[in-house]
Amino acid sequence: MVRFREDSHRRVRQRKKELEKEDEERRKQSITKIKQQAFNAATNRARKRRELSVTPIAKRTRNAYGLTPIAKRFHNKIMENKGIVPVNTAKEHRGRVKMMKKTEQKVTIFLRLLLNDSDNNN
Missing domain, CATH: 1.20.5 (Single alpha-helices involved in coiled-coils or other helix-helix interfaces)
Structure with a gap:
């Protein structure tokens, strides 16, 4: 056992x-x-x-557009057809306006400096 x-x-x-x-x-x-x-x-x-x-930016945006849901794509197209500016375009426009304003400010400051220099020289 x-x-x-x-x-x-x-x-x-x-x-x-x-x-x-x-x-x-x-x-x-x-x-x-x-x-x-x-x-x-x-x-x-x-x-x-x-x-x-x-990858170029255009191709990336095209891919991103292809990945968005169909309902959202149609909604964007309808808005564009009605003449409402899409958000991205509005942002780009705002960015361009800001840049233009900044360059205008720089130009005006430069012109003021030139005018002040010319006044001081006379």
């Missing part, structure tokens, strides 16, 4: 060791898989960044 117990205990210990080895192998495989996924994600991010920097 004692001999049978010793054999069963030995088998149990061996099985435990086998299970621990299998668990360790699974852990290693999952870790390598996670590392590979992280590496792939990083390379994809870098590739997208490189491609975007090379």
